Amino acid sequence: MVADTIKINLNTEQRAEIEKLIKKEVYQNLYSEIKKICNYLKDKKFIKTAELINAKEKVYKICLLDNTSALKKFTEISQNAFEEDSKGKCATLTKETQKYINTGYNEVYRKFSTHAAAYKILKVMGVNVCPYCNRQYTFTVHKEKKIRPEFDHFFPKSDYPFLAVSIYNLVPSCGLCNKGKSKSSPEKFLYPYEESFEDKNIRFELCNVIENLLKQEEIVVKLGPVEKHGDLIKQYNDSFKIEALYEQHSDYILELLYKNYIFNDEAIESIYRSYEEFFNSKSELEQLILGKYEPVNFNQRPLSKLTRDILQQLVRK
Template identity: 35%
Template sequence: MIPLQINNSFSDAHYLAVKDDVLHHLNRVLTAGKIKKNKVDVNLSPGLRAYLTTLNDETNNSLKNLINLSPNNLVDFVDDLNTTLSSFIDTNHDDNTILKNIFVSHGYEKGLKKWDFINRIKVNTCPYCNRNYIYTTSRNKKIKPEIDHFYPKSKYPQLALSYFNLIPSCKSCNGFGAKEENDPFVKNLKNPYLLNYNDFELSHKIKNIAIVNPLSGKSDIEVFFKNSIPGHLEVFNLKELYELHHDHAIELIIKRNLKYSQKYREYLSSYKGLKFSKSEIDRMILGNYALEKEQHKRPLSKLYQDIGKELGLI
């Protein structure tokens, strides 16, 4: 719902952090020509051996290119897998089983330092919903945000460590009944790294203008999406969830009706001893961050910005 900013230096640092573990196990699998699953041998197919041999050769940067696949190239890569390499994504095929062993079991689950990864991205709220904080305070604490595999690791195991496939998210969006194993290739979801700010736009409608006590909790204000990506509304239940946030729209409407923004803006602009920028004044008027690039910093900032602009508050 809100864009993530592409930072290639972060993805390069991520590659350096994971490559040794991946190469170590990848080489072991190539040497053995098989893995063990439930005490049964699962043998490398000729096609998978050729693919892993290419990844194992550091001189051609194949593994680095896989880990650092750009968001756009991820789309093309997944399209190719679905059209030409079905054995890699067939969860019942031995190729998929071996790729899981390398990239998921030994790479992601045992090798990735998740606290370091989350802190490297520096995003405060869930990009899928912008409703929940995803702070983490210590590598030793159990309370951490989720890391969603945008293309699920069960079907696309070789993407289990690809930087732009790893999306920090809240438990509501990555949990039961939401994203889970939903395949973006099937559901037409858009990677947060490819989102535009106007892909989603929230609006409001006053169904009853004769509101006696607008703060009573009984509201005739409707919050809805004017622009959206349908797959996201379905998978993340965004339409129904944002309908519940009508109370925020009410407070913004009251500010507009009381001419709050104009008076407060004049006061802050002329305040002696402190100098506020326009965006800082907008932030104090809204009660939330006012710049698009800061939407990730506080929950519901997208709602505040869209309806605040609609009301003329900012």
């Protein structure tokens, strides 16, 4: 499955491998920290809340909640449990307990995010481009000098601490997008593991296409259709500055326009006939020359959605 502008597509084998990795991580490493939180809750008589995390199997299941409905339902259950436990208790105790939960889960997340399991899970996911912007690579390298994308908490961990290490609440993203989304309400965004701009038929479109072929400074790229998805598009522009950032790629867009003009259908057909043994289809050749990827592979190459949308727009023209 990929996010927002693009979707993170995970197959059955990937999910099974992730389940194995997170189970090992919960049972061998994370639960010792979570148990401290559970014991604190019991000591402060927050019994219903403690019951949510009083066994490894329960924590393991929380870590594998894999859709927005399940994640949202658990946030409601945990909030209701905490509110029920807070009845009859002084405000100071309630506030201190909430702070302890947040601090405790921050530590749980810190440990998880630096453990080998986090890197292995990211490698299994294979999300090589930020799903929010589709502009920056998000490679994972687990060697001497470790490199990985940042984790955006779709449901912010400051508001929903029990989901701090829920795998499908963690979105591999670039630093700019992680910072841009910050603590924004999840309801304002498409859930990366279920929906994308492609599903909503939201497209990048160029204004004044013919002029753009000659004048880079006049290139303007917009998301649309605004009439149908104006609020969603505004949210992405406010949080991630999508249109403003994409206009900085005017040199790439101009290059794409020239490539499309030079490598027209006739040229592509001619090249394909000459080198047919190297390609399984003409679409593979188009991918090589124009960078035209299928939506399922948008998470492998930056600007792949922009590229496909513009090329389709030019065909419509």
